[in-house]
Amino acid sequence: MATSTVAGAKREGTPATSHPLTRLLRYVLPYWWPFLASVMLMAMVGLLDAGRVLLIRPIFDRVLNPGSQEKTIQLFKLPGTERFLNLQQLVPSHFHNPWTVVAFALVAATVLKGIFDYIGTYLVNYAGFGMITDLRDDLYNAILRSSSAFFVKHTTGTLLSTIVNDIEKVQFAMSSVLAEFLQQFFTLIFTAAVVVLVGGKLAWVLLLFLPVILYSSRKIGRQVRTTTRGGQDKLAEIQNILHETITGNRIVKAFGMEKWEVERFRVAARRLFRANLRQVAAFAISSPLMDILGAVAIALLLLLGRDQINRHGFTEGAFFTFIIAVFKLYDPVRKFAMFNNNFQQAVGASSEIFRFMDMEDEVREKPGAKRMGKFARAIRFANVSFSYENAEDSPVVLHDINLEVKAGEVLAVVGSSGAGKSTLVHLIPRFFDVSGGSILIDDNDVRDVTLESLRSQIGIVTQETVLFNDTVRNNIAYGQPHVSQKKVEEAARAARAHEFISGLPEGYNTMIGVAGAIGTAKSDDWAYGVCDCAPAFDGAARGSHRGARNGHHQRHWRA
CATH class of the missing domain: 1.20.1560.10 (ABC transporter type 1, transmembrane domain)
Structure with missing residues (x-):
């Protein structure tokens, strides 16, 4: 062609x-x-x-x-x-x-x-x-x-x-x-x-x-x-x-x-x-x-x-x-x-x-954007504000957020549904751009680095279960096609899914099928296994956590 x-x-x-x-x-x-x-x-x-x-x-x-x-x-x-x-x-x-x-x-x-x-x-x-x-x-x-x-x-x-x-x-x-x-x-x-x-x-x-x-x-x-x-x-x-x-x-x-x-x-x-x-x-x-x-x-x-x-x-x-x-x-x-x-x-x-x-993308790389080095120190929100529309009268979802998460720390953001927890996290990989303030990773404004170098260091477990019509292995290694089989199995073991996967007809080479024909019981575990390969990841907490029992939801964020 x-x-x-x-x-x-x-x-x-x-x-x-x-x-x-x-x-x-x-x-x-x-x-x-x-x-x-x-x-x-x-x-x-x-x-x-x-x-x-x-x-x-x-x-x-x-x-x-x-x-x-x-x-x-x-x-x-x-x-x-x-x-x-x-x-x-x-x-x-x-x-x-x-x-x-x-x-x-x-x-x-x-x-x-x-x-x-x-x-x-x-x-x-x-x-x-x-x-x-x-x-x-x-x-x-x-x-x-x-x-x-x-x-x-x-x-x-x-x-x-x-x-x-x-x-x-x-x-x-x-x-x-x-x-x-x-x-x-x-x-x-x-x-x-x-x-x-x-x-x-x-x-x-x-x-x-x-x-x-x-x-x-x-x-x-x-x-x-x-x-x-x-x-x-x-x-x-x-x-x-x-x-x-x-x-x-x-x-x-x-x-x-x-x-x-x-x-x-x-x-x-x-x-x-x-x-x-x-x-x-x-x-x-x-x-x-x-x-x-x-x-x-x-x-x-x-x-x-x-x-x-x-x-x-x-x-x-x-x-x-x-x-x-x-x-x-x-x-x-x-x-x-x-x-x-x-x-x-x-x-x-x-x-x-x-x-x-x-259509022009609202999120674009700057001309001459630099590659971001490996994450080492901290992620910092500096006076971050955000609204989904650029109009002046559009509702503000986040207003003057200031926080810092150092490497190795785990942060749980707790709040009611629609409070902006997911929005807060989605600003880090630049799914959206901030309306005000800035997000800094190791003192690098995320808007000044290439999207590829930024997103390659971030793993996310979404609230929705998403399984692609591909093998179990390729779903676990999604975004990292050249990762070794050993790394894939280590991620599955960390997610306590290795035994379940090994029992499938073709193990890690089993086709999931459209909409996840194997079932979704282990899909969250697989997603956690994928994200475990990234220096920083965000994931929706399980319903058994204390925050959920109190009528709130929480998001785990590990830096």
């Missing part, structure tokens, strides 16, 4: 003012050669498709008219001359019989068209899937590297909708739709050339409908883009409810809220239903509108062309070639409205993708 030239666009300063389609096309640049090759091959597909239409003339004028005095098999008159392009010039010289010449040309054109179509479709999908993979990687990278404040402001459902649904719409447009668009585009170009070459001035009647078609497509496309964004927002709401109720199903059951949540889901589903209908209404109008415009154009051509065809002395072959070519134009024109709708959906979806990628 090629490395995207715009990887990490969020942090590399990609202009946020660029049109989403322009930014999408930048992702195609690493795949320019398969894309360019597919364009050339699709051009050949369109040329050969139009060439098969030209074979209609010799079929009627020569093959089905053996009494014809013509010695050549004429396709069309060369522009600006009185000469004709003869089919014999395009086939091997040993073919002389009109039947044989036309049959060979028809089979050869069809076989070559099929080969070029297959290779071209494969290459354009290769480029499309490649650029989508890079875009998905960059989006995930941008979201995962965002500060904790980002995840406070955006729900899981919204993020999942963008990563999955918005990416899927862009992928569909830039792979399958793009492949068919290229084929139909060149078919339209070369078939229109056939209409002009065979029909002469009569063909220019088609230009009368071009402004109407372009205006209609643009109007419908804008509506499709708007309704697509609305539908994605409603789908994100559905996904958010699913995430909350599935992960929190025990809470729902404990409080008897099943009916309430079902009703909440039903209301959200109805909103999505109405949003989808609005999208369908905008999307579906394009095809019948193009049908009507195409039928009117063909009828007008037949009406105006009747006398002109007779006056110019068109042969039967030329007449049927002209009519069939005009009818063949109808399909690409009709599909172009659908292509426009698909591309507008992709533009609408990509706008949301790039919105996330362009």
Whole structure:
């Protein structure tokens, strides 16, 4: 897979003012050669498709008219001359019989068209899937590297909708739709050339409908883009409810809220239903509108062309070639409205993708940030204040906190739920930045050191149990992939989990499975084992501690 030239666009300063389609096309640049090759091959597909239409003339004028005095098999008159392009010039010289010449040309054109179509479709999908993979990687990278404040402001459902649904719409447009668009585009170009070459001035009647078609497509496309964004927002709401109720199903059951949540889901589903209908209404109008415009154009051509065809002395072959070519134009024109709708959906979806990628992190490394040495002396809070919003009227969670924890000490912070215990600790690894004051580790302001050197020395046991779908060993050594097996087992023994793990089917190599299929009874112990490798760690205290019995919770903090 090629490395995207715009990887990490969020942090590399990609202009946020660029049109989403322009930014999408930048992702195609690493795949320019398969894309360019597919364009050339699709051009050949369109040329050969139009060439098969030209074979209609010799079929009627020569093959089905053996009494014809013509010695050549004429396709069309060369522009600006009185000469004709003869089919014999395009086939091997040993073919002389009109039947044989036309049959060979028809089979050869069809076989070559099929080969070029297959290779071209494969290459354009290769480029499309490649650029989508890079875009998905960059989006995930941008979201995962965002500060904790980002995840406070955006729900899981919204993020999942963008990563999955918005990416899927862009992928569909830039792979399958793009492949068919290229084929139909060149078919339209070369078939229109056939209409002009065979029909002469009569063909220019088609230009009368071009402004109407372009205006209609643009109007419908804008509506499709708007309704697509609305539908994605409603789908994100559905996904958010699913995430909350599935992960929190025990809470729902404990409080008897099943009916309430079902009703909440039903209301959200109805909103999505109405949003989808609005999208369908905008999307579906394009095809019948193009049908009507195409039928009117063909009828007008037949009406105006009747006398002109007779006056110019068109042969039967030329007449049927002209009519069939005009009818063949109808399909690409009709599909172009659908292509426009698909591309507008992709533009609408990509706008949301790039919105996330362009967001500035609230927690950023300073230019020239230094690496922090190994923790040795103390962690100090100096007049620390914090609020989750930067606005002046936002509530202050922490106010003028001053404390110091020396190396080797254990500090328990006791307080009621929501008092700010977790927030206090989350400021140390810079999940959030302080609103006032400073946090110093060995007299180094945490804002002046690199995030990697800071966080590598801090271990945290979260209040929520988090197990990844990986082996027991990799869960224990999470964040330290190169740690030895001996260290992993020492951490497990310190957490009194070694015997339990050894009894699993594959020991430390047992896959936990989605959501921790082994169970969560030992997950906290594993987490403590992981954190034991860090110089400083924070962990939620167990419910059996005295503070919990007194109606308070406490957090253990060892420096």
